[in-house]
Amino acid sequence: MEQKIFHLNDEVEMKKPHPCGTNHWKIIRMGADIRIKCMGCQHSVMIPRKEFAKKLKKILVSHSE
Template sequence: MYGMHDIVEMKKPHPCGTNRWEIIRMGADIKVQCTGCGHIVMISRRQFEKRLKKVLEKHAEN
């Protein structure tokens, strides 16, 4: 599963060439930020789960 501040890979790469996204907000919608150019996108949880390929890095919780 995925959580806040995890780095995820989506099925399609971002136009900047990077395919790594950081989850910065979770709720009914999920806000992700491109780790390459910093672009922020907000998509519905349903679309996010459909487009998610895999979780690359889990955020270390204290």
């Protein structure tokens, strides 16, 4: 399986939408866990990196270093 590469401040699309109706998120913290912020309602969620990679659909805006 292809490894997905993502960076801090990337805007991503997740497989399932947030309850507010959007599935557009921004990565705001990276480490063993990844914190993402909903671009619709500004709610943030922290999930394990492995789970994040599994739920990621595509990278919309890349801010590679």
